[in-house]
Amino acid sequence: METAPPPSILRVLFPGRFRIHGVSSVRRSGVGAWAPRGGMGGHPPGLGGTPAQDPELETCAQVLDFSDPFSTEVKPRILLMGLRRSGKSSIQKVVFHKMSPNETLFLESTNKICREDVSNSSFVNFQIWDFPGQIDFFDPTFDYEMIFRGTGALIFVIDSQDDYMEALARLHLTVTRAYKVNTDINFEVFIHKVDGLSDDHKIETQRDIHQRANDDLADAGLEKIHLSFYLTSIYDHSIFEAFSKVVQKLIPQLPTLENLLNIFISNSGIEKAFLFDVVSKIYIATDSTPVDMQTYELCCDMIDVVIDISCIYGLKEHGAGTPYDKESTAIIKLNNTTVLYLKEVTKFLALVCFVREESFERKGLIDYNFHCFRKAIHEVFEVRMKVVKSRKVQSRLQKKKAATPNGTPRVLL
Numbered sequence: 001m002e003t004a005p006p007p008s009i010l011r012v013l014f015p016g017r018f019r020i021h022g023v024s025s026v027r028r029s030g031v032g033a034w035a036p037r038g039g040m041g042g043h044p045p046g047l048g049g050t051p052a053q054d055p056e057l058e059t060c061a062q063v064l065d066f067s068d069p070f071s072t073e074v075k076p077r078i079l080l081m082g083l084r085r086s087g088k089s090s091i092q093k094v095v096f097h098k099m100s101p102n103e104t105l106f107l108e109s110t111n112k113i114c115r116e117d118v119s120n121s122s123f124v125n126f127q128i129w130d131f132p133g134q135i136d137f138f139d140p141t142f143d144y145e146m147i148f149r150g151t152g153a154l155i156f157v158i159d160s161q162d163d164y165m166e167a168l169a170r171l172h173l174t175v176t177r178a179y180k181v182n183t184d185i186n187f188e189v190f191i192h193k194v195d196g197l198s199d200d201h202k203i204e205t206q207r208d209i210h211q212r213a214n215d216d217l218a219d220a221g222l223e224k225i226h227l228s229f230y231l232t233s234i235y236d237h238s239i240f241e242a243f244s245k246v247v248q249k250l251i252p253q254l255p256t257l258e259n260l261l262n263i264f265i266s267n268s269g270i271e272k273a274f275l276f277d278v279v280s281k282i283y284i285a286t287d288s289t290p291v292d293m294q295t296y297e298l299c300c301d302m303i304d305v306v307i308d309i310s311c312i313y314g315l316k317e318h319g320a321g322t323p324y325d326k327e328s329t330a331i332i333k334l335n336n337t338t339v340l341y342l343k344e345v346t347k348f349l350a351l352v353c354f355v356r357e358e359s360f361e362r363k364g365l366i367d368y369n370f371h372c373f374r375k376a377i378h379e380v381f382e383v384r385m386k387v388v389k390s391r392k393v394q395s396r397l398q399k400k401k402a403a404t405p406n407g408t409p410r411v412l413l
């Protein structure tokens with residue numbers, strides 16, 4: 001039955017599965033929640049990614065395993081550091097475990113280093129190490145050289161609602177130590193919990209922290225260290241946006257992906273396109289036009305809606321199948337003559353586009369270009385898999401070489 005669309009979101013169409021006309025409102029999710037929303041949703045069946053439901057990982061992912069020198073060779077490492085109660089574990093749980101922000105109030109303090117693999121997709125593939133608040137760099141059992149050597153990004157979390165002088169001193173110590181060991185680390189500073197600050201206060205705090213942190217580095221003769229700053233909160237999408245930017249720096253194929261997106265949008269009359277990791281709602285690439293927060297939020301909401309509805313109506317009998325597959329596609333028409341268009345790219349990736357209504361009339365062209373784009377992404381992915389495989393073979397060969405003839409492994413230096 002066709003009904004007149006309400007003014008806000010006009011219609012949501014899921015052509016491959018079913019049609020819904022006259023969706024009057026889109027329930028806003030608890031940030032990061034899968035369907036059924038609210039609370040710790042976990043992943044829908046069939047969607048892998050972060051092992052949210054693994055009881056071992058729920059308490060503390062994995063205590064450090066220093067004996068596996070190859071485990072981190074392929075996956076870049078992201079470290080979460082900062083003072084106690086700054087919000088490190090909350091960030092990890094909200095972004096990668098779909099924990100609702102309110103539930104983080106009950107998180108217990110982390111007292112040992114927790115390591116966790118995030119392997120949501122072909123591109124989003126890394127390890128997160130959550131550190132306890134106070135690390136003693138002088139503790140002989142803390143092998144910081146080994147830790148920093150394999151690190152891709154160091155996220156230092158500062159509680160903006162607290163006095164941040166101590167945090168800045170810690171930031172300086174951490175960054176200088178890490179830089180000595182590995183000059184390639186990306187240093188990312190999350191000025192966190194900004195939901196409690198007014199807009200003016202946010203800007204003032206960021207300016208102050210930026211200034212002081214860089215002054216400290218300059219005083220130590222280390223002005224070449226680049227710190228990136230982000231204003232974050234788990235109560236809105238800012239934490240996902242910040243994490244997206246951190247993760248993007250670790251994706252070697254980023255320029256290729258951006259290039260493909262640029263070609264795709266310019267040939268299809270599309271305003272903006274994001275390549276999303278559906279599980280975490282991190283966007284792993286976008287075209288080169290600027291990103292505005294509202295656009296990003298709308299994309300996140302769209303993914304939530306698609307997965308929610310798919311979970312409810314898209315599964316086969318007895319819950320068989322997956323809520324996100326090759327047929328997953330959705331169109332949402334907004335009341336400002338913009339159309340949101342979502343299409344499956346890989347098992348874990350979705351393309352979300354902003355198109356003007358008049359451009360969307362040439363949907364056939366968009367779909368044809370999308371087909372070419374998707375093919376190209378799969379090719380990039382295949383090349384990546386080949387590289388990963390050959391690295392693994394090399395690692396195994398190295399391991400074998402290091403073993404004595406009777407098979408007893410020697411210590412690898």
Ligand SMILES: Nc1nc2c(ncn2[C@@H]2O[C@H](COP(=O)(O)OP(=O)(O)OP(=O)(O)O)[C@@H](O)[C@H]2O)c(=O)[nH]1
Pocket residue numbers: 082083084085086087088089090091101103104105106107108109110111131132133134192193194195196232233234235
């Ligand atoms: N207002 C607000 N509170 C937050 C935010 N992120 C985390 N929190 C709260 O901060 C408190 C501490 O969070 P945790 O994640 O346990 O902090 P942590 O840095 O892991 O703490 P340790 O494990 O002791 O090092 C919790 O009560 C969270 O609910 C945020 O963005 N805004």
